[in-house]
Amino acid sequence: MSILGSLDLNDVFIVPFLKEPTLSTGIAAGAGGIVVLGALAVALLLTVKGWWKPLWSEWLTSLDHKKIGVMYVVLAAIMLIRGVLEAVVMRAQQVSPAPGFLSVEHHAELFSTHGTIMIFFVAMPFLTGVINVVMPLQIGARDMEFPFMNAVSLWLSVGGAALVMASLVVGHFETGGWTAYPPYTGIKLSPNEGVDYWIWSLALTSVGTTLSGINFAVTIYKQRAPGMDLMKMPIFAWTTLCTAILMIFAMMPLTVASFMLALDRHAGFHFFTASNGGNMMNFANMFWLFGHPEVYILILPAFGVFSHVIPTFSGKKLYGYTSLVWATIAIAVLSFTVWVHHFFTMGQTANLNAIFGIATMTIGVPTGVKVFNWLLTMWRGKLRFSTAMLFSAGFMFTFVIGGITGVMLANPTIDFATHNSLFLVAHFHNMLIPGLLFGMFAAVNYWFPLAFGFRLDETWGRRSFWFWMIGFYLAFMPLYAIGLMGAPRRMAFFTDPAYFPWLVVAMIGALCVLAGLTSQVIQIWVSVKNRESLMVPAGDPWDGRGLEWSLGCPVPEYDFTTVPHITSREPWVDAKAAGKRVMDPTEFVDIHLPKPTGMPILVAGVATVGAFALIFEMWLIAAVCFVAMWVLVLIRSYDTDWEETITAEELREGYEAHKRLVETTPKVSLDDEFTSKNRGLILEEAV
Amino acid sequence: MSHINSDKGMDSGEYKHAMARYVWGFALSVVLTLAGVVIAGGGVFGASLAWSIVGILAIAQLVIQFWAFMHVDLSQDARPDLYLVMFTFVIIILMAAGTVWVLADLASRMGMGAGGMTGM
Known part of the structure; x- marks a missing residue:
């Protein structure tokens, strides 16, 4: 076998189109072309503008949690664009006259990449990024407990995403859906490299996620400001802690199951084969042992976001802090007890299904508790509908509908009728779009000033909300309807004319969502252009309540000049009530921050090349990469000169400068919150 | 637990106590492992009984190692x-x-x- 393994010319994206030019191969070639040209265009832009060096030294090598967080969100945004475009192509396929313009395999590839990307390369990096930026600021930490590992996690996720992008250019992705159940994904029925793309891109990102989980949990346990005991932590830190614990325990079944599948495919094992003692049902079992906690990994951070956005824009304290904390913990534990509801129809006895059905309905209870908490927080509050608040309110309406259909599906007898139908597809989009994306959009709109020092444009933000909200309903309510009429999921085309009007509405919805996404791109563009008038250097542009708003925007590299002593749940509210505009300094001491280093990119880069080699059976290259990766880690371990010091004097100067700035910033009333008068430190009492 | 890991400020009594814990942990682990080997290879017990006993021995060893080496106690x-x-x-x-x-x-x-x- 050659050193290039199974890679050959036919795997290059343009070749199938040249051999057999159809619309389907043309779209595939076009998508590959966009990836290649896009990469070239970015490279060209960086070269022309001379941005390579600042990009490398300021961002790519940074170990600062805020910058790592922002890079995570950028990764999620890029992948979100691809995921939404794929959805639009699939919607277009289903409204064109049967059999549509896509080949059946191409359509199957699209729904497989759409699912894989949206879960692993949009949702996960998005929430990991937001946690990275915000959580340390909320608990009074200066960085993550393990900043180097944090960067390695990031670049492993980027490597996984790069592999999924590479599948557009070289070879194919798999066609077995994002769950990739064997035996279909075994070597007999899926002999090409597609499933291996899935296995190894997930392997990279799930290792990254496990490391992130460890990092978050340890940071919360060890790095809280003095006085902040667990029941004084902000809710977002609580949901992060629970998510982190889920990440630590839930990613492993996936990693193990996908490695077992890889052994089946390439080493002649029989874990999931139909013969020789294999049992493919165990794959479904293991996949959902990961998959269900994963659902709550995705949703808990968004719950945390809403628990900050809603009190801030209602001008009230969060209602029922303790019940929210216990609801979060209950959800985290219960999430490990419901996984069978993803395969009620696999053939278990009715009793077993019934038990898991009841467990599933139980998990709806703590979730319902949370909705009441948010509603009661809003009750009699003075509501201000900022973009972040709109996304939160839209979430509450929509998520409850998704929750109701979820409880319906939790009943095994109903599930037997609706499983594998578009009803299910509508249900989980109904959970994840409001429950995850809206939460993350709210988080970006709310916390953006912390990272960049200016607010985002409200006009385009609100437009994006309405497009997303209306687009969501148009795109997914029809799927509930035709799902109940019997339309199965993952079909390349339908011939039943009764579905057609519904599919047209869904297509319009998909275009609305695309318009929402476009509005967000415009929002960023407009905000960057007008950043002078959107600057909030004094910090706290929304009359915020958490510790993170006691800092100037953008937050300096060292986060806190002095670590505050915490005596209550809302120290910043207390400080403002006492007439203070900066937190009282405690003690200025020298601090140590990790130096920037290119090593994380190198480690993850080598791992990614190794994973690519595994996909195309280049065993020698894979082995070399594996060894090289660990050698790099070893070299880093012996590096003793990895910290730089920020002196107490610099911190004092930072504090004094911030204090002067805050004292000279004119007070603004809440009515001027969204105008250019808002330079930070907005206060409820108009002056 | 950090007082066991650092040499500083540990008087001889504490040192002896910590050392004893390691030795006990090691000895008990060896004994339990050997017992497992003997039961598995001895053929004195029936298969299902042997499985159960080895399982219990394994759990006992787990608890002992947490106690002796990881310093997780009550x-x-x-x-x-x-x-x-x-x-x-x-x-x-x-x-x-x-x-x-x-x-x-x-x-x-x-x-x-x-x-x-x-x-x-």
Whole structure:
């Protein structure tokens, strides 16, 4: 076998189109072309503008949690664009006259990449990024407990995403859906490299996620400001802690199951084969042992976001802090007890299904508790509908509908009728779009000033909300309807004319969502252009309540000049009530921050090349990469000169400068919150 | 637990105490391992009884190693670590027992009986 393994010319994206030019191969070639040209265009832009060096030294090598967080969100945004475009192509396929313009395999590839990307390369990096930026600021930490590992996690996720992008250019992705159940994904029925793309891109990102989980949990346990005991932590830190614990325990079944599948495919094992003692049902079992906690990994951070956005824009304290904390913990534990509801129809006895059905309905209870908490927080509050608040309110309406259909599906007898139908597809989009994306959009709109020092444009933000909200309903309510009429999921085309009007509405919805996404791109563009008038250097542009708003925007590299002593749940509210505009300094001491280093990119880069080699059976290259990766880690371990010091004097100067700035910033009333008068430190009492 | 790991400020009594714990841990681990080997290879007990005894020995050794080497005990200092270990066990038991339950249930429905489990 050659050193290039199974890679050959036919795997290059343009070749199938040249051999057999159809619309389907043309779209595939076009998508590959966009990836290649896009990469070239970015490279060209960086070269022309001379941005390579600042990009490398300021961002790519940074170990600062805020910058790592922002890079995570950028990764999620890029992948979100691809995921939404794929959805639009699939919607277009289903409204064109049967059999549509896509080949059946191409359509199957699209729904497989759409699912894989949206879960692993949009949702996960998005929430990991937001946690990275915000959580340390909320608990009074200066960085993550393990900043180097944090960067390695990031670049492993980027490597996984790069592999999924590479599948557009070289070879194919798999066609077995994002769950990739064997035996279909075994070597007999899926002999090409597609499933291996899935296995190894997930392997990279799930290792990254496990490391992130460890990092978050340890940071919360060890790095809280003095006085902040667990029941004084902000809710977002609580949901992060629970998510982190889920990440630590839930990613492993996936990693193990996908490695077992890889052994089946390439080493002649029989874990999931139909013969020789294999049992493919165990794959479904293991996949959902990961998959269900994963659902709550995705949703808990968004719950945390809403628990900050809603009190801030209602001008009230969060209602029922303790019940929210216990609801979060209950959800985290219960999430490990419901996984069978993803395969009620696999053939278990009715009793077993019934038990898991009841467990599933139980998990709806703590979730319902949370909705009441948010509603009661809003009750009699003075509501201000900022973009972040709109996304939160839209979430509450929509998520409850998704929750109701979820409880319906939790009943095994109903599930037997609706499983594998578009009803299910509508249900989980109904959970994840409001429950995850809206939460993350709210988080970006709310916390953006912390990272960049200016607010985002409200006009385009609100437009994006309405497009997303209306687009969501148009795109997914029809799927509930035709799902109940019997339309199965993952079909390349339908011939039943009764579905057609519904599919047209869904297509319009998909275009609305695309318009929402476009509005967000415009929002960023407009905000960057007008950043002078959107600057909030004094910090706290929304009359915020958490510790993170006691800092100037953008937050300096060292986060806190002095670590505050915490005596209550809302120290910043207390400080403002006492007439203070900066937190009282405690003690200025020298601090140590990790130096920037290119090593994380190198480690993850080598791992990614190794994973690519595994996909195309280049065993020698894979082995070399594996060894090289660990050698790099070893070299880093012996590096003793990895910290730089920020002196107490610099911190004092930072504090004094911030204090002067805050004292000279004119007070603004809440009515001027969204105008250019808002330079930070907005206060409820108009002056 | 950090006082065991650092040499500073440890008087000879504390040192002896810490050392004794390591030695006990090591000795008990060796004994329990050998007992397992003997039971598995001796053929004195029937297969299912031997499985159970070896399983119990393994769990006993796990507890001893947590106590002796990881310093997880019932003291107030070690309480957060103990909780984390206990939580981990809950999750592992949920996953492992759940998997066995689901797969055995499926096997029974396919007429494989409980014996079908051993083929996996």
